[in-house]
Amino acid sequence: MTTTHLELTGVDIEFPTPKGSFKALDNVNLKIKKGEYISLIGHSGCGKSTVLNIVAGLYQATKGGVLLDGKEVNEPGPERAVVFQNHSLLPWLTAYENVELAVKQVFKGKKSKAEMKEWIEHNLELVHMTHAMHKRPDEISGGMKQRVGIARALAMEPKVLLMDEPFGALDALTRAHLQDSLMEIQNELNNTVIMITHDVDEAVLLSDRIVMMTNGPEATVGEILEIDLPRPRNRIELADDPQYNHYRAAVLSFLYEKQRKPEESDAAAKPAKKEKLARNLQNDTTEETTGAVSTAETTTGNDKVKAA
Numbered sequence: 443m444t445t446t447h448l449e450l451t452g453v454d455i456e457f458p459t460p461k462g463s464f465k466a467l468d469n470v471n472l473k474i475k476k477g478e479y480i481s482l483i484g485h486s487g488c489g490k491s492t493v494l495n496i497v498a499g500l501y502q503a504t505k506g507g508v509l510l511d512g513k514e515v516n517e518p519g520p521e522r523a524v525v526f527q528n529h530s531l532l533p534w535l536t537a538y539e540n541v542e543l544a545v546k547q548v549f550k551g552k553k554s555k556a557e558m559k560e561w562i563e564h565n566l567e568l569v570h571m572t573h574a575m576h577k578r579p580d581e582i583s584g585g586m587k588q589r590v591g592i593a594r595a596l597a598m599e600p601k602v603l604l605m606d607e608p609f610g611a612l613d614a615l616t617r618a619h620l621q622d623s624l625m626e627i628q629n630e631l632n633n634t635v636i637m638i639t640h641d642v643d644e645a646v647l648l649s650d651r652i653v654m655m656t657n658g659p660e661a662t663v664g665e666i667l668e669i670d671l672p673r674p675r676n677r678i679e680l681a682d683d684p685q686y687n688h689y690r691a692a693v694l695s696f697l698y699e700k701q702r703k704p705e706e707s708d709a710a711a712k713p714a715k716k717e718k719l720a721r722n723l724q725n726d727t728t729e730e731t732t733g734a735v736s737t738a739e740t741t742t743g744n745d746k747v748k749a750a
């Protein structure tokens with residue numbers, strides 16, 4: 443029987459602001475099993491990054507807390523590696539040296555020099571970066587930088603991989619390639635992952651469960667959707683899969699019906715927008731990008747759907 447690996451219990455957070463205290467999260471509860479791939483999805487500003495930062499140990503919950511393997515999380519640690527949207531590589535170091543920095547931090551005294559070299563190269567190979575490992579960040583593309591960021595995180599052999607919109611800044615094609623690489627790596631390593639995404643298709647394609655957050659302030663877990671699709675998953679085959687489309691529609695319905703943002707309510711009430719929302723819910727493909735339901739891109743099929 444699998445037991446809880448990572449547990450968020452009754453997490454509240456309040457931020458001091460000039461106008462007084464702002465309660466961003468209210469009573470967030472989540473239990474994650476070892477090896478699970480969890481996506482966090484919700485409208486912009488609802489509190490996804492805040493949840494991730496609490497798990498990373500960068501923010502401290504005002505109430506409640508986080509346990510990893512029964513141990514309280516209250517500071518950052520290498521067993522919880524973070525991949526940020528903007529890769530955050532050190533610009534004066536090569537891809538290899540960026541990974542090396544993290545490896546030295548974690549494995550100093552545990553691995554020999556030769557073992558470290560082999561481990562760095564292995565992790566760069568996992569993300570298909572062997573050919574460019576001696577290049578600096580300004581000599582490689584955004585997708586390649588993101589690969590190095592993922593290699594650096596994986597090389598730390600974290601218990602939990604935390605990713606805040608890791609592919610958000612990438613074009614659709616690069617994003618699809620990286621999602622496929624990540625699925626391959628995940629298949630091999632079986633990491634526990636929490637990934638924030640705005641992309642409904644990305645969430646369904648990659649996740650074991652999708653955690654959908656309500657709008658803030660005082661945001662919390664709204665619904666959790668279990669994605670029972672066999673792995674390995676193939677984006678082309680899934681585009682026509684009724685079960686895949688059912689999951690997709692469930693997430694869209696949560697985001698654009700149940701948790702429609704207040705400022706979107708007026709717009710959505712207009713017939714044209716309503717019609718567009720309905721079309722998206724039916725998985726109709728549209729290239730138009732106006733309105734709340736189509737502000738950015740996805741990577742499966744032709745349609746462009748993303749949370750605000």
Ligand SMILES: Nc1ncnc2c1ncn2[C@@H]1O[C@H](COP(=O)(O)OP(=O)(O)OP(=O)(O)O)[C@@H](O)[C@H]1O
Pocket residue numbers: 457458459464466484485486487488489490491492493658
């Ligand atoms: N350090 C802070 N001080 C004050 N308020 C904060 C702080 N960090 C986050 N917030 C507020 O908490 C709320 C949640 O922010 P958060 O960044 O977690 O949202 P998000 O869901 O990640 O949004 P996005 O999708 O745009 O990245 C927002 O209203 C934000 O302004």
Ligand SMILES: [Mg+2]
Pocket residue numbers: 490491492606
């Ligand atoms: Mg965020």
